[in-house]
Amino acid sequence: MTTMESLIGLVNRIQRACTALGDYGGGDNAFSSLWDALPSVAVVGGQSSGKSSVLESIVGRDFLPRGSGIVTRRPLVLQLHKTEDGQQEYAEFSHLPRRRFTDFAIVRKEIQDETDRITGKTKQISPVPIHLSIYSPNVVNLTLIDLPGLTKVAVEGQPETIVQDIENMVRSYVEKPNCIILAISPANQDIATSDAIKLAREVDFTGERTFGVLTKLDLMDKGTNALDVLEGRSYRLQHPWVGIVNRSQADINKNVDMIVARRKEREYFATSPDYGHLSSKMGSEYLAKLLSKHLESVIRARIPSITSLINKSIDELESEMDHLGRPIGVDAGAQLYTILELCRAFDRIFKEHLDGGRPGGDRIYGVFDNQLPAALRKLPFDRHLSMQNVRKVVSEADGYQPHLIAPEQGYRRLIEGALNLYRGPAEASVDAVHFVLKELVRKSIGETQELRRFPTLQAEIASAASEALERFREDSRKTVLRLVDMESSYLTVDFFRKLPQEVEKGGSPAATTVDRYTEGHFRRIGSNVSSYVGMVSETVKNSIPKAVVYCQVREAKQSLLNHFYIQIGKREGKQLAQLLDEDPALMGRRQECAKRLELYKAARDEIDSVSWAP
Secondary structure, eight states, rough: OOOHHHHHHHHHHHHHHHHTTTSSSOOOSSTHHHHHSSOEEEEEEBBSSSSSHHHHHHHSSOSSSSOSSOOOOSSSEEEEEOOTOOOOOOOETTTTTOBBBOOOOOHHHHHHHHHHHHSSSSSSSOOOOOOEEETTTTTTTTEEEEEOOBBBOTTTTSSTTTHHHHHHHHHHHTTTTEEEEEEEEETTTTTGGOOOHHHHHHOOHHHEEEEEEEGGGGGGGGTTTOOOTTTSSSSOOOOOOOOOOOOOHHHTTOOOOHHOOOHHHHHHHHHHHGGGGGGOOOOOHHHHHHHHHHHHHHHHHHHHHHHHHHHHHHHHHHHHHHHHHOOOOOOOHHHHHHHHHHHHHHHHHHHHHHHHSSTHHHHHHHHIIIIIIHHHHHHHHHHSHHHHHHHHHHHHHHSSSOOOOOOOHHHHHHHHHHHHHTTTHHHHHHHHHHHHHHHHHHHHHHOOOOGGGOHHHHHHHHHHHHHHHHHHHHHHHHHHHHHHHHHHOOOOHHHHHHHHHHHHSOOOEEEEEETTSSSHHHHHHHHHHHHHHHHHHHHHHHHHHHHHIIIHHHHHHHTTTTTHHEEEEEEEHHHHHHHHHOOOOHHHHHHHHHHHHHHHHHHHHHHHHHHOOO
């Protein structure tokens, strides 16, 4: 295979791969730009100008729908692939993958049916292209785009905008700088009225991208010829005009073979008194070779920009694949490893929240520094140690035998009642920290990028973390209540040993005895209990945060998912696969990106190999 065939074949393969991925130009995404960057040949002409006949002559097969009026109602992207001599010709449609057509009459019918599928059996048009690949030893590597014929008047069954709609569709292809324009004009009409030449001149003023083709030379009036056009005197293009003699309607009706038609075309030019001197540069075979050679030179010139675009697209796709996550192995070991890695990623972010690398952990300190002290200050000690309640508690503690010196039982009951009030703030601190930890778990799951593709695993981790936090909360609740109960179960003796000494310093025992049942006596008891409770309050205010951090925060950092890890290790492959059941939309996007990435890398490798070929 020559370098030219390799280059054009490469572009055909890339275009075919783009088509399989739904990228065929005209899009507003980065990927469709690859198709737009690849050179192709758009066939432009008015209705009944002979476009279809030119394409069939180049292919050497009768495969396009025929009829009066508008026949081509959707763009036909035709990719020709040259095969080894002796191999059977066949065609493939992108909308019918892996199905080969060897009967080209069926190819014609499929083009018609696929057109009707989008436009209906009307005269409407659609910009959605049909993609057809033909493999034959009788073609050159080439991509041709057959576009609807330009028209001047809307006929019955067509919208009034059909003229402009067709022109806009054709323009969307030919105005691209990498599009080669094959402008078809019938020789039996004045070239000045050619729709194809008029449009080509508007989008390609210099004529660098335009090839003029003159059809129906054999149908010109006797005594006239098209030499002024073919030799560039009537309208000059940078590339030479090529004359074509299509099959006659009689030949079409008789199903004359295209190979025979090619031979007749060669004979026509070789024996023509008007065009004999140009015969070597006329005909559909010459046109195909001319286009293929030009296409090869254009491709070679575009290789640096195409390579740059491909490399840029590969970088974008690699970045998106990293964001979406790489495909998961199918064996249980790989799946278990993936799950554990995802859990570790979540655990790492959760710890960052606690340790200050991410916001949220400071709210736990806020519980201890603000909420707990505020709750302790709001405890109803004033009511509990009121004169009335102190008298009541002390009297009830004495029973039928009033206390002799100090109401020890009264003291104990007053202190125990006061300390029991600490249970509420202690439990509230546990619950507040529990709420913060749950919220941090939720945030951490959402911030773990790797987990986003696995909603089932997210739910499992959230459930496992929630269960663990509940266990930690229960342990913490029991611990802080024990701390409160410990303060009630054993009072600090030294505090009370000082009380009689202070009484003796204050006056004589006789005065004390008289004062024992008065209001001042009960006020002094309330004051002593208040002092003791205040001392214990400082201890509780310091010990509750330590207990909560030890039982909840520390455990969450060290063993939040330990139980989950044990359970995961016992699961079988099918159960593991269910945890890694991704969002279908995300899976589809990753598969699409993977296919594109494979396409772009293969294209880059092929371009490198061909561009370095001698």
